[in-house]
Amino acid sequence: MEALLSLYTKITGQEKNLFLKLMAPLVVVFLVGIIILGIGIPSLLKKNAVDDATGAAQKTVAQFKTLRKYYVSNVINKIKGSPVKASHLHKGVEGTIPVPATLIHDMSKLLVDQGTAMTLYSAYPFPNRSKRQLDDFGKDAWKYLNENPDKVFVETADIDEKEVVRVAVADRMVAQGCVDCHNSHPDTPRKGWKMGDVRGVLQIDTVIDEQVSNGFITAMEIIGALLLMVAVACWMMWSVTRRELQGPVKSLLTFAHSIATGDLEAKVDDRYDNELDELTDSLTEMRDALKQQIDDALVKAKQTEDVVDETRRVFAALSKGDLSQTMGAEFEATFSVLTHDANETVAMLSQVIEHDIQSIVESAQRGELDQRIDLSGKSGFFLSLSDGINNLVESTENIISDTARVLSAMAQGDLTERIDASYQGIYDKLKADANATNDRLIEVVGEIKQATYAVKTGTAEIASGNVNLSQRTENQAASLEQTSSAMEEMTATVQQNAGNARQADTLAQNAGATARSGGEEVNDAIRAMAEISESSNKITDIIGAIDEIAFQTNLLALNASVEAARAGDQGRGFAVVASEVRNLAGRSATAAKEIKVLIEDSSGKVDEGTKLVNKSGETLEEIVTSVKKVTDIVAEIAAASAEQAAGLDEVNKAVVQMDGMTQQNAALVEEAAAASESLGEQADSLDQLITFFNTGGGTGNW
Numbered sequence: 184m185e186a187l188l189s190l191y192t193k194i195t196g197q198e199k200n201l202f203l204k205l206m207a208p209l210v211v212v213f214l215v216g217i218i219i220l221g222i223g224i225p226s227l228l229k230k231n232a233v234d235d236a237t238g239a240a241q242k243t244v245a246q247f248k249t250l251r252k253y254y255v256s257n258v259i260n261k262i263k264g265s266p267v268k269a270s271h272l273h274k275g276v277e278g279t280i281p282v283p284a285t286l287i288h289d290m291s292k293l294l295v296d297q298g299t300a301m302t303l304y305s306a307y308p309f310p311n312r313s314k315r316q317l318d319d320f321g322k323d324a325w326k327y328l329n330e331n332p333d334k335v336f337v338e339t340a341d342i343d344e345k346e347v348v349r350v351a352v353a354d355r356m357v358a359q360g361c362v363d364c365h366n367s368h369p370d371t372p373r374k375g376w377k378m379g380d381v382r383g384v385l386q387i388d389t390v391i392d393e394q395v396s397n398g399f400i401t402a403m404e405i406i407g408a409l410l411l412m413v414a415v416a417c418w419m420m421w422s423v424t425r426r427e428l429q430g431p432v433k434s435l436l437t438f439a440h441s442i443a444t445g446d447l448e449a450k451v452d453d454r455y456d457n458e459l460d461e462l463t464d465s466l467t468e469m470r471d472a473l474k475q476q477i478d479d480a481l482v483k484a485k486q487t488e489d490v491v492d493e494t495r496r497v498f499a500a501l502s503k504g505d506l507s508q509t510m511g512a513e514f515e516a517t518f519s520v521l522t523h524d525a526n527e528t529v530a531m532l533s534q535v536i537e538h539d540i541q542s543i544v545e546s547a548q549r550g551e552l553d554q555r556i557d558l559s560g561k562s563g564f565f566l567s568l569s570d571g572i573n574n575l576v577e578s579t580e581n582i583i584s585d586t587a588r589v590l591s592a593m594a595q596g597d598l599t600e601r602i603d604a605s606y607q608g609i610y611d612k613l614k615a616d617a618n619a620t621n622d623r624l625i626e627v628v629g630e631i632k633q634a635t636y637a638v639k640t641g642t643a644e645i646a647s648g649n650v651n652l653s654q655r656t657e658n659q660a661a662s663l664e665q666t667s668s669a670m671e672e673m674t675a676t677v678q679q680n681a682g683n684a685r686q687a688d689t690l691a692q693n694a695g696a697t698a699r700s701g702g703e704e705v706n707d708a709i710r711a712m713a714e715i716s717e718s719s720n721k722i723t724d725i726i727g728a729i730d731e732i733a734f735q736t737n738l739l740a741l742n743a744s745v746e747a748a749r750a751g752d753q754g755r756g757f758a759v760v761a762s763e764v765r766n767l768a769g770r771s772a773t774a775a776k777e778i779k780v781l782i783e784d785s786s787g788k789v790d791e792g793t794k795l796v797n798k799s800g801e802t803l804e805e806i807v808t809s810v811k812k813v814t815d816i817v818a819e820i821a822a823a824s825a826e827q828a829a830g831l832d833e834v835n836k837a838v839v840q841m842d843g844m845t846q847q848n849a850a851l852v853e854e855a856a857a858a859s860e861s862l863g864e865q866a867d868s869l870d871q872l873i874t875f876f877n878t879g880g881g882t883g884n885w
Contacts, residue, residue: 228398240350240387305383307372324351354383465843642863660845688817
């Protein structure tokens with residue numbers, strides 16, 4: 184993977200390339216698969232060649248055993264008691280036929296030119312073969328087959344620069360006659376043979392150079408085709424990615440970077456007629472939503488600032504004794520309640536103070552409330568009036584002093600001062616109103632503090648929730664991005680599987696046609712074998728007639744000899760001629776029998792060949808049926824793969840859309856978090872302003 188990245192960087196000068204990230208895993212998978220095929224196909228084909236050679240060798244051994252059994256039953260057993268003898272020294276010896284083991288050796292020599300060498304050997308050879316030494320394979324085969332007589336010993340070896348499959352099969356003693364013969368033969372190398380003993384080993388050597396060479400060539404052709412397919416696929420993917428993806432993605436990245444740097448007037452005018460248009464629309468919607476949220480946040484910040492300014496102005500006027508100032512602007516939610524309570528407080532204070540001043544305006548026009556009416560020299564009504572005025576002025580002075588004390592403390596922010604003296608009438612009402620004003624101010628300030636604390640707490644919770652939500656949204660966006668990438672790779676894999684299934688369908692149909700053609704050729708072979716069998720039967724009949732003629736000739740010659748003997752010396756010449764005729768008749772009968780045996784053997788082989796060909800025909804019919812089933816199944820697989828590819832494409836589109844929405848939500852959460860921080864700062868500022876008022880120990884902190 185790193186080597187591919189380095190090579191592509193040298194060619195294009197780009198280290199971060201979307202095409203390379205998409206294609207590199209696929210190329211690596213293809214190359215690994217090609218390497219595996221390059222190693223596995225020759226090995227698999229060689230194994231198949233070895234298995235085929237092993238199976239063929241087992242069949243050949245079985246055929247030789249069948250031939251030997253037939254030879255023993257129909258030839259060896261029938262010549263017992265006749266002049267014909269069985270011997271390993273039969274070549275050029277008249278009246279001698281080969282023993283079964285020699286027959287096997289002679290026939291194996293005839294198969295050497297056909298690429299198959301058969302050998303019969305034993306660890307206990309007869310004296311005529313005692314000089315032959317077993318090679319390592321023969322020794323190993325003899326040891327293994329004596330321990331496992333029902334199994335096959337197989338080994339591959341290089342012999343004379345040829346790769347040869349060597350197959351050894353146990354030659355067991357399966358007839359009591361064979362056991363008796365080997366135990367009683369004067370030259371036997373061992374006595375005490377029993378039924379089932381391994382007497383020898385039948386070895387078949389088959390050259391498989393051509394199969395192995397063809398397997399290697401086939402593997403190279405497959406690898407070359409796969410490499411060409413990989414190169415074409417990479418070129419097509421590179422062309423499509425360069426044209427349809429790289430340019431639009433760079434444009435969208437520039438657009439997103441502009442938004443991230445605060446340029447909310449940036450835009451993308453290009454349209455791509457694919458999923459990138461949805462991404463463009465999502466980025467545009469995100470930009471518009473950001474602009475709207477920023478505008479809303481500015482409006483709320485301005486409203487908070489106006490509320491704070493109005494509150495500061497009204498309370499500053501109250502601290503200076505100016506009761507004409509009210510909060511004239513209209514606000515929403517909590518701010519409207521604050522405005523209403525402050526205005527009511529100011530109105531109440533104004534009413535109480537103006538009423539008290541108007542009550543005493545005539546007795547304190549100059550504001551000198553320490554003045555008293557002199558009571559000396561007065562009596563009666565005037566004394567009572569003067570004393571009443573003095574009492575009125577004194578009472579007015581006391582109530583004004585108490586009121587001034589409370590208002591002075593209020594101006595300093597101390598709302599704990601009270602008027603405790605007892606008054607009556609309007610003065611008592613002034614006292615009650617002054618004390619009620621302080622109580623109401625304490626409640627208002629407490630409510631403002633509570634509201635400020637609630638705003639701070641809510642803002643902190645919102646900010647914390649926004650941070651948590653932002654982190655989870657970012658994690659979700661990353662997961663969706665990974666899911667989208669995995670879905671794209673899965674879609675490409677399913678599409679490739681669909682193509683492979685269609686190609687397999689074509690190959691299966693071709694295999695079916697080939698199998699049907701093979702079936703027709705097998706039928707032709709069956710007909711030819713039947714004609715050969717019929718001809719063999721006719722030849723057998725002719726040989727039978729010749730045998731009968733030889734028998735009759737022999738009888739006539741015998742009668743002639745008898746008559747010549749009766750004639751004495753005169754019939755001696757005739758007796759010699761009759762004897763020669765008899766010998767010729769005997770030789771003709773013997774030759775006819777041998778020819779008949781060979782014809783019957785050939786006829787039997789033809790029958791066996793006919794059975795094998797018939798069986799091959801049935802097998803080919805089964806192959807044709809199986810290939811048709813495989814073709815139908817492969818067609819269904821191809822259709823299912825196409826449907827999977829379409830479904831995965833739809834899922835991929837949905838994942839991409841979800842990814843865009845998640846990224847947009849993440850940006851909105853970040854903006855909401857910033858707005859929450861700003862609101863918290865404004866609440867802290869308001870809380871600091873409210874601490875100017877002292878409301879006592881019970882309601883000072885929240």
